[in-house]
Amino acid sequence: MGNGGIRPAVTGIGTALPLGVCDLEAFWQAICSGRSAVSGDAGGRAARMPAWDVSDYTDSKQARRMSPLSKLAFASLGKALGDAGLQSPPAKSALFFVSKFGSTEFLREFHEGLLGGGGPSPFLFTNGVVNAPAGHISLEFGIRGPCTTLMGGAQSAAFALQHAAALIRDGAAGAVMVGAAEELSDFFLDAYRGFGSALGSAMPAPGEGGVFLVLEPEGDAAARGARTHAVLAGADFLREGDPSPADERRMGGPRLFSLSSGPGRGLEAEAADLGAAPACEGDSAIAVKFNLGEAFAVSALAQSAAACLALSKGTAPARPEGLDPPGSLSKLFPGGPRETRFHDAVVSVRDGGPVRSLVRFERGRDRGRYCMPAAPI
Amino acid sequence: MKSVAITGMGAVSAIGNSIAETAVSLAEGRSGIGPVTLFDSSPYPSRIAAEVHGLPEVAGAGRGTALLFKAMGEALSTSGLSAPVKADLVLGTTLGGMERGTSYMRGLLSKGGIANPAILDDFLPSCQIKRCAAAFGLRGAGEIVSNACSSGTDAIGLGFERVRRGISDRVIAGGYDPLCEFVFAGFNSLLVTAKSACRPFDRDREGMVIGEGAAVVVLESAESARARGAAILGYVRGFGAAADAFHLTQPSPDGRGIAAATAAALSSAGLGPASIDYINLHGTATQYNDVSEYRGLAAAFGDALRGAAASSTKAMTGHALGGAGALEAVFCALSLSSGVVPPNLNLRNQAPGTEGLSLSTEPGAVRRMRYALSDSVGFGGECGCLVLERGGGDG
Numbered sequence: 113m114g115n116g117g118i119r120p121a122v123t124g125i126g127t128a129l130p131l132g133v134c135d136l137e138a139f140w141q142a143i144c145s146g147r148s149a150v151s152g153d154a155g156g157r158a159a160r161m162p163a164w165d166v167s168d169y170t171d172s173k174q175a176r177r178m179s180p181l182s183k184l185a186f187a188s189l190g191k192a193l194g195d196a197g198l199q200s201p202p203a204k205s206a207l208f209f210v211s212k213f214g215s216t217e218f219l220r221e222f223h224e225g226l227l228g229g230g231g232p233s234p235f236l237f238t239n240g241v242v243n244a245p246a247g248h249i250s251l252e253f254g255i256r257g258p259c260t261t262l263m264g265g266a267q268s269a270a271f272a273l274q275h276a277a278a279l280i281r282d283g284a285a286g287a288v289m290v291g292a293a294e295e296l297s298d299f300f301l302d303a304y305r306g307f308g309s310a311l312g313s314a315m316p317a318p319g320e321g322g323v324f325l326v327l328e329p330e331g332d333a334a335a336r337g338a339r340t341h342a343v344l345a346g347a348d349f350l351r352e353g354d355p356s357p358a359d360e361r362r363m364g365g366p367r368l369f370s371l372s373s374g375p376g377r378g379l380e381a382e383a384a385d386l387g388a389a390p391a392c393e394g395d396s397a398i399a400v401k402f403n404l405g406e407a408f409a410v411s412a413l414a415q416s417a418a419a420c421l422a423l424s425k426g427t428a429p430a431r432p433e434g435l436d437p438p439g440s441l442s443k444l445f446p447g448g449p450r451e452t453r454f455h456d457a458v459v460s461v462r463d464g465g466p467v468r469s470l471v472r473f474e475r476g477r478d479r480g481r482y483c484m485p486a487a488p489i
Numbered sequence: 490m491k492s493v494a495i496t497g498m499g500a501v502s503a504i505g506n507s508i509a510e511t512a513v514s515l516a517e518g519r520s521g522i523g524p525v526t527l528f529d530s531s532p533y534p535s536r537i538a539a540e541v542h543g544l545p546e547v548a549g550a551g552r553g554t555a556l557l558f559k560a561m562g563e564a565l566s567t568s569g570l571s572a573p574v575k576a577d578l579v580l581g582t583t584l585g586g587m588e589r590g591t592s593y594m595r596g597l598l599s600k601g602g603i604a605n606p607a608i609l610d611d612f613l614p615s616c617q618i619k620r621c622a623a624a625f626g627l628r629g630a631g632e633i634v635s636n637a638c639s640s641g642t643d644a645i646g647l648g649f650e651r652v653r654r655g656i657s658d659r660v661i662a663g664g665y666d667p668l669c670e671f672v673f674a675g676f677n678s679l680l681v682t683a684k685s686a687c688r689p690f691d692r693d694r695e696g697m698v699i700g701e702g703a704a705v706v707v708l709e710s711a712e713s714a715r716a717r718g719a720a721i722l723g724y725v726r727g728f729g730a731a732a733d734a735f736h737l738t739q740p741s742p743d744g745r746g747i748a749a750a751t752a753a754a755l756s757s758a759g760l761g762p763a764s765i766d767y768i769n770l771h772g773t774a775t776q777y778n779d780v781s782e783y784r785g786l787a788a789a790f791g792d793a794l795r796g797a798a799a800s801s802t803k804a805m806t807g808h809a810l811g812g813a814g815a816l817e818a819v820f821c822a823l824s825l826s827s828g829v830v831p832p833n834l835n836l837r838n839q840a841p842g843t844e845g846l847s848l849s850t851e852p853g854a855v856r857r858m859r860y861a862l863s864d865s866v867g868f869g870g871e872c873g874c875l876v877l878e879r880g881g882g883d884g
Binding site for chain 1: 575577582583584585590591593594595598604605606607609610613614615618619628629630631632633634635636637643647650651654656670671674675676677678679730731732733734735736737738745746749867868869870871
């Protein structure tokens with residue numbers, strides 16, 4: 113989790129999520145008040161997007177070419193650029209886009225043609241490939257740097273942020289957009305639940321949406337007067353045998369932990385592993401899967417987005433609906449939002465495998481709309 | 490920045506199920522293209538493909554995993570590493586286990602509509618890397634790059650960056666894709682497939698031939714390789730990537746994406762274009778690709794382009810999609826090591842407007858080479874480029 117010379121600043125956050133749809137402030141208010149977008153009966157619980165229209169963010173001809181996945185990616189990036197105060201990405205921009213599943217809706221439709229007698233559709237083939245969202249984004253926003261699509265799932269967020277930071281620190285990119293999208297088609301939901309039944313395990317309520325962060329060199333952002341939500345201080349993977357982060361010597365003030373556990377899934381163990389419990393004075397935690405369901409790659413980026421917002425706004429959100437924290441965690445999850453000047457935020461991502469990832473953000477220096485008074489970093 | 494050595498290689502494609510078989514085929518100019526046997530190709534304009542034969546099955550897994558396991562096992566074996574292996578895994582694929590997805594859909598769309606969800610266990614690439622890590626005792630992070638036909642190149646490129654920058658001590662990188670009806674039907678629907686042969690850079694080229702395969706390299710710092718006494722099979726010296734922002738499937742006619750990726754790769758390697766002795770071309774033999782690619786390389790190389798021997802090996806291997814860039818990187822390493830330039834088969838009349846390429850057509854042509862470059866282009870306009878150096882240098 114080391115630091116280089118040029119620090120990558122998060123200057124833009126864009127969301128297209130079941131909470132707040134494409135309104136970042138509404139998303140944050142929903143997180144702060146602990147709202148959950150998960151609904152439905154026991155077997156069919158999911159956090160789905162309410163009705164929305166991507167043509168609010170692009171022309172309708174272009175929108176018709178896009179899969180639901182591409183629409184979520186496109187809208188969230190557009191909002192992130194707007195949040196960063198950028199009309200378009202700067203020269204030498206790069207993109208990392210993550211989706212674990214790709215567009216399952218276009219996949220189903222292509223197969224219906226292929227296997228059902230209608231014939232394979234070239235439109236669905238080319239727009240259904242996993243990197244089609246990155247292609248659409250590159251075309252529409254004129255991004256001519258590397259546009260990389262990752263499918264590793266939640267852990268891809270840390271991978272993407274590592275490489276984004278390297279590009280910025282080398283001066284190889286004037287901005288890097290890091291985002292994720294997942295779509296919940298009916299086809300996906302049937303397969304997801306069927307897969308859970310085949311495994312004999314209850315699957316967490318799935319979610320969908322899109323999230324993007326815009327990262328720029330901190331100095332460049334300051335020079336153009338951009339607000340900085342937070343600074344990316346480091347990202348790394350914890351492999352088997354690595355020292356536990358609980359043994360890390362803490363520097364600075366209160367820390368926000370953005371946890372990846374959802375309902376019934378190891379929240380206590382994750383907090384203990386991070387050294388978050390017992391809590392130090394002022395520490396808080398958020399767990400967006402209680403708010404947004406299990407949205408795979410999107411969850412990890414939503415964790416990061418929420419962490420950056422908590423740093424910049426100086427607010428610890430209220431514990432989410434459905435979370436009744438055990439005593440050891442009660443101090444981490446306040447009953448209502450509380451003002452806290454966090455020193456940093458740690459985003460923990462675990463997906464059941466032996467490797468976990470950690471991303472750390474620090475509060476930005478900027479004193480803009482969202483920022484608390486600056487402190488030495 | 491660290492010097493990045495290749496200490497292990499594995500490859501499986503239509504021209505060989507091992508590095509040794511592959512090297513012989515490259516030298517002899519042996520094509521692996523033939524009639525499709527894996528599914529009924531009669532509904533499609535093209536009925537040829539480059540299939541891997543004699544591939545060992547992996548219990549409970551699909552063809553993509555089987556290809557990956559074959560290349561992975563060989564790469565680890567040649568690197569002298571055995572479980573537990575402390576390495577991160579970065580693999581490129583377009584569709585990973587899509588034949589499993591198609592099987593599932595076939596069940597769903599059949600009379601009665603019953604599909605077995607257990608099939609989906611090996612559908613997602615993220616499942617395949619976990620399966621791979623478990624089978625080979627890998628102890629590290631795993632990532633999948635899905636940049637369409639540039640996936641394999643970009644996976645090795647990102648693996649290179651991780652080692653070079655000290656993010657990872659060791660990375661196992663590569664690419665894989667199985668032949669399946671999904672992609673075969675998809676490319677046929679685009680009317681870009683050949684009926685008789687793959688003729689890269691030929692005036693009368695008729696399109697691409699779909700292939701399959703996997704290639705894996707073990708990347709580590711030269712210092713680490715020497716410390717453990719590992720043989721250095723070559724070096725990755727540079728990587729560049731760029732998007733052309735032109736069209737979702739067609740490359741920019743001026744080749745600006747390839748030009749930018751190539752320039753970035755040369756810059757990353759600290760080399761001028763005149764240093765490159767051999768170029769393994771993307772060369773799909775589609776009308777659009779070959780001219781665009783030539784223009785991009787011409788822009789990046791200038792007059793130096795003529796000085797490098799060049800060939801597309803897809804006339805032998807077909808287009809292995811996410812596996813292609815990784816296979817072609819391995820072909821470069823083999824060529825640098827043996828001095829044999831792989832031939833650009835089936836070339837009768839070089840396409841007008843590509844005369845600046847010095848295409849090597851004769852099997853077995855030998856040349857003293859130090860640096861090679863391999864480029865790839867994918868849907869979405871993503872272009873990737875690697876620069877490799879012969880092993881045995883000072884590192």
